[in-house]
Amino acid sequence: MSLKSPIQIRHLLPVVSQSKLAFLASAEAPPFFSVLPESSIEQSGLLIIGPEGDFTAEEVHSLKSAGAAPVGLGPCRLRVETATISLLSALMLWSDAKHR
Structure with missing residues (x-):
């Protein structure tokens, strides 16, 4: 995994x-x-x-x-660093489960 610096949306598109997969x-x-x-x-x-x-x-x-693909992380607003950890953790669990 690599963490990229913030960039403008037009450069990300x-x-x-x-x-x-995004x-x-x-x-x-x-x-x-x-x-x-669906992924x-x-x-x-x-x-x-x-x-x-x-x-x-x-x-x-x-x-x-x-x-x-837009995805929600629950009803509470999360800070950027917390959202990142939550999303990555969920993705890793899903990926591990798919490999079994």
């Missing part, structure tokens, strides 16, 4: 469109575990965590159009 943490999105069964395991992918206060509606639309 080409990366998302070339990725086979999850976008968004407050109004369906729960992460309801989106996972396939890939060797690499993207976990996109937004700024404090979430993405704008336009940013979410742009990222979805580029291929990112």
